[in-house]
Amino acid sequence: MTEAATIPLRSPARARLLWLVVVLAALLLLGALSVAIGTRQVGLDDILAGLRGEVGTIAQAAVSARIPRTVLAVLAGASLGLSGALMQGVTRNPLADPGILGVNTGAALAVVVAVAWFQISAAQSFIWVAILGAGATAVFVYAIGSLGRGGATPLKLALAGTATSIALYSLVVAVMLTRGDIAGGLQAWQIGGVGGATFARMGPVLPFLAAGLLLAMASARKLNSLALGDEMAAGLGERVALARAMAALSAILLCGATTAVCGPIGFVGLIVPHLCRLLVGVDHRWLLPFSALTGAALLVASDVAGRIIARPAELDVGIVTAFIGAPFFIWIVRRQRVRDL
Amino acid sequence: MTAEAITAGRLRRARYRSRVIWTALVLLAAGFAVTLMLGQSFTPPQDVLRVLAGQEVPGASFTVGQLRLPRAVLAILAGLSFGLGGAAFQIMLRNPLASPDIIGISSGASAAAVFAIVVMGLDGAAVSVFAVVAGLGVAIAIYALSFRGGVAGTRLILVGIGVQAMMQSFISYTLSRAPSWDLQEAIRWLAGSLNGAQLAQAVPVLLSLLVFGGLLVMRTRDLEALRLGDDAASALGTDVGRTRAVVVVAAVGLIAVATAVVGPISFVAFLAGPIAARIVGPNGSALLPAALVGAALVLAGDYAGQFLLPGRYPVGVVTGALGAPYLIYLIIHVNRTGASL
Known part of the structure; x- marks a missing residue:
């Protein structure tokens, strides 16, 4: 990690607490905006009534439909941000992201196959399928990317991920073409969005997200050791393989479950950990929770922006994050010296 | 080693390469003949010849003249374009993974084509022009964005x-x-498909092959010199900057025109070069053989997608x-x- 040289390992505790307050405040503000802003203009009294659960008028109904959407955006953003931070930690690679590594496409292919061929529609099995797909792809891409000289360099991982993602996507297309009846729904899901969320649909994912979160927090200290290099970590008494497996499992749980509900949303997992390293340094015990909070804020902000930019229609959040994220990706690539990459 | 031995070796390699090219041409012609004769039904060769000669043959005139011939011609022309363009990029960037479909140039062209068709309502040659301009724009943008005191291949x-x-x-x-556009059709085009091919569509592809393909083939020697590295190439008398510029324009032109007509047929540009390089070995440039391999891939892929698989798939899904x-x-x-990665 080159950041270690330029960014202090620990920001002073006070600065970190300050940032914590700032990020929390931003998240709350964005959440409020997400409930208040949408295609339909609503007044303050309607918002308050909608928050109390009244659906008497159209405006109140609109507000109460925005609440689960906002909650989903928070959950999805937190999971993706956390998952990105974990992946970057495990692979020690600044470009790791569920989208770039093709993990999202793997989950998408698994879901599409399950829907088209095995008539699976229960949310519970949907999630398992997505997590299995994400896991298989992650292992596959990492295995290919780390073959040969120099181990898993960022370039090899990114190429292996992109190419795998293209190949898997053409399989997705092959499946979708045979099933015209479900192609529309699948194509909409493919873009990645949080629109049309309901609490009922979110329910089944929560245990997976909770498990992922717990595993992530438990592996924070281990990731700190891994950052020193495998030999050093082993020398410090860390069981390297176990630490990697734990963090990777948690990352896969988080992004697989999120993809099952929202569809593939890219780049949140890439941007957020970088921003957070600037704010709080490279200590994973701080970095991981911060990535979750910042990820939530970023996704809610992107969702709100998508509603404002394309009025009266909406821009799916997956498109907004790609347009913010891709330039950011390029910026990281330009910033680092090629040898580091 | 004496001068005679060197000359003999050079002659042997040139002979081997031209044998490879001739074999590929014969195979391609055979494949072309088979796709004209054999589809859902069998058309005897004499009928095919009469149709090609312009005579009216009941039944065969439609299946061969209207369905199979345009499809096969377009497959070969598009395959030649993809193969040439892809191999030119791979040779210039000295990396088999740096093909236009992985580094975003094909996506740039297809994004432009989709925009031209869906939003601006263009069709025919106008779409091709738009795709070429956008493809070049994307290529220049990628080049400019990766420029930092020189362009490194990795970046x-x-x-x-x-x-x-x-x-x-x-x-x-x-x-x-674009709700009005049939989604199924859009997915098919984006995968790369020869459905509904017409001979008129082949004209822009043929023109671009003559112009851009000709430019590339004329630059073969300089392109091969770039393989040795920029310094060595200049020492050998190659104008590195100008060669790069010509190759980029020509390769992007080939890819973009073909993409605008048949969609981004996945991986043909990526596969053709390495396959050709394996066949030719160290016996000379793989540029022309790559074009032939590309044509064979598209022709065979389209045939397999239509007749050899259960269900009908567009060629891009097969490739x-x-x-x-x-x-x-x-x-x-x-x-x-451990080559160039």
Whole structure:
């Protein structure tokens, strides 16, 4: 990690607490905006009534439909941000992201196959399928990317991920073409969005997200050791393989479950950990929770922006994050010296 | 080693290469003949010849003249374009993974084509022109973005991957704005398909092959010199900057025109070069053989997608699925030899 040289390992505790307050405040503000802003203009009294659960008028109904959407955006953003931070930690690679590594496409292919061929529609099995797909792809891409000289360099991982993602996507297309009846729904899901969320649909994912979160927090200290290099970590008494497996499992749980509900949303997992390293340094015990909070804020902000930019229609959040994220990706690539990459 | 031995070796290699090219041409012609004769039904060769000569043959005139011939011609022309363009990029960037479909140039062209068709309502040659201009724009942008006191191949590929992600999400967005466009048809085009091919569509592809393909083939020697590195190439008397510029314009032109007509047939540009290089070996430039391999891939892929698989698939799905295992092999192989990654 080159950041270690330029960014202090620990920001002073006070600065970190300050940032914590700032990020929390931003998240709350964005959440409020997400409930208040949408295609339909609503007044303050309607918002308050909608928050109390009244659906008497159209405006109140609109507000109460925005609440689960906002909650989903928070959950999805937190999971993706956390998952990105974990992946970057495990692979020690600044470009790791569920989208770039093709993990999202793997989950998408698994879901599409399950829907088209095995008539699976229960949310519970949907999630398992997505997590299995994400896991298989992650292992596959990492295995290919780390073959040969120099181990898993960022370039090899990114190429292996992109190419795998293209190949898997053409399989997705092959499946979708045979099933015209479900192609529309699948194509909409493919873009990645949080629109049309309901609490009922979110329910089944929560245990997976909770498990992922717990595993992530438990592996924070281990990731700190891994950052020193495998030999050093082993020398410090860390069981390297176990630490990697734990963090990777948690990352896969988080992004697989999120993809099952929202569809593939890219780049949140890439941007957020970088921003957070600037704010709080490279200590994973701080970095991981911060990535979750910042990820939530970023996704809610992107969702709100998508509603404002394309009025009266909406821009799916997956498109907004790609347009913010891709330039950011390029910026990281330009910033680092090629040898580091 | 005496001068005679060197000359003899050179002659042997040139003979081997021309044998390869002739064999490929014969095979391609055979494949072309088979696709004209054999579809859902069998048409005897004498009927095919009479149709080609312009005579009216009951039954065969429609199936061969209207359905099979345009399809086969377009397959070969598009395959030649993809093969040439892809191999030119791979040779110039000295990396088999740096093909236009992985570094975002194909996506740029297809994004432009989708935009031209869906939003601006253009068709025919106008779409091709638009795609070429946008493809060049994307190529220049990638080049400029990866410029930092010189362009390193690694950085260029990574920047391309970022651009590719952005273009993909632009395509998704444009499609989601186009409710009138049949989604099934859009997915088919985006996968790359020869459905509904007409001879008139082949004209722009043929023109671009003559102009851009001719430019590339004339530059073969300079292009091969670039393989040795920029310094060595200049020492050998190659104008590196001008060669690069010509190659980029010509290769992008080939890819963009073909993409505008048949869609981004996945992985043909990526596969043709390495396959050709394996066949030709160290016996000369793989540029022309790559074009022939590309044509063979598209022709065979389209045939397999129509008749050899259960259900009918567009050619891009077949090449995409075929490309996946080869890609894995290639990444593993490149990694093991530790070549340019």
